[in-house]
Amino acid sequence: MPLDKTCSRDAVKSNIKKEMALGKPRRQAVAIALSVADKAGCDLKKKKK
Numbered sequence: 001m002p003l004d005k006t007c008s009r010d011a012v013k014s015n016i017k018k019e020m021a022l023g024k025p026r027r028q029a030v031a032i033a034l035s036v037a038d039k040a041g042c043d044l045k046k047k048k049k
Helices: 009-021 026-039
Strands: none
Touching: 009 026
8 A cells, every 4th residue: 555655734644544554553654654745845834723
């Protein structure tokens, strides 16, 4: 199950869900998804409230 290598929040969200479905802990799944997004050249920042 390949991960999405794009720069959207939806791609990061789906990558987290895919990793968690494979049985990885939430923190590890988030780290992997953000790492993939970073390698794709994304500059994801926290949402402003």
